Amino acid sequence: MTIWFATGNPHKRAELAALFPGHTVKIPADENFPFEPDETGAAFAENALIKARELRRLVSAPVIADDSGLCVDALDGRPGIYSARYGFGGGEKLNAPERNALLLQELGDNPCRQARFVCAMVLLFSEDRFYLVQETLEGELIREARGQGGFGYDPILYLPQLGCTVAELSEEEKNRVSHRGKAGRAIAKLLTEQ
Numbered sequence: 001m002t003i004w005f006a007t008g009n010p011h012k013r014a015e016l017a018a019l020f021p022g023h024t025v026k027i028p029a030d031e032n033f034p035f036e037p038d039e040t041g042a043a044f045a046e047n048a049l050i051k052a053r054e055l056r057r058l059v060s061a062p063v064i065a066d067d068s069g070l071c072v073d074a075l076d077g078r079p080g081i082y083s084a085r086y087g088f089g090g091g092e093k094l095n096a097p098e099r100n101a102l103l104l105q106e107l108g109d110n111p112c113r114q115a116r117f118v119c120a121m122v123l124l125f126s127e128d129r130f131y132l133v134q135e136t137l138e139g140e141l142i143r144e145a146r147g148q149g150g151f152g153y154d155p156i157l158y159l160p161q162l163g164c165t166v167a168e169l170s171e172e173e174k175n176r177v178s179h180r181g182k183a184g185r186a187i188a189k190l191l192t193e194q
Helices: 010-019 044-059 080-085 096-107 171-177 179-192
Strands: 002-005 024-026 063-072 114-126 129-141 157-159
Touching: 002 010, 010 024, 010 171, 010 179, 044 063, 044 080, 044 114, 044 129, 063 080, 063 096, 063 179, 096 129, 114 179, 129 179, 171 179
Parallel strands: 002 024, 002 063
Antiparallel strands: 063 114, 114 129, 129 157
């Protein structure tokens, strides 16, 4: 079965493909579809639905979409839904290490380091028929990036229960514990029940 995933992020596609063995996971770029949805939602779930509905209009088939990001307690939940655009003020978009450095600078010496990755994932069959799952991965922010795996904020989110950052996990371990892995498994189960 071909599963359409509403993303332009090849890292996310790889993570999702690992959760759907035996299926082909395609993204809009595979067919050169222009795909730049305007993420105007006020929550992860709203943005996931925006992306899913836009891709569904292009492919006329069921699609999966997610919206995810890092929520930091001491920063009132920021960067949250703006995680990928954090630090972008009309100039050049920051790369992941620059965003991580900016976030740690903003947090400073604040002793409250609790943070979590949040993922809202939707399986959309038609405009008004969908399943929505939201999961988290709880951790705390460390003061310096560690690890070479993963992407985005993975090097700065430490998982006390595992004694490492998300970037220090193998891909299999990350898929087992991550916000996207948990949401993806729930969506995969729903898909097989259809």
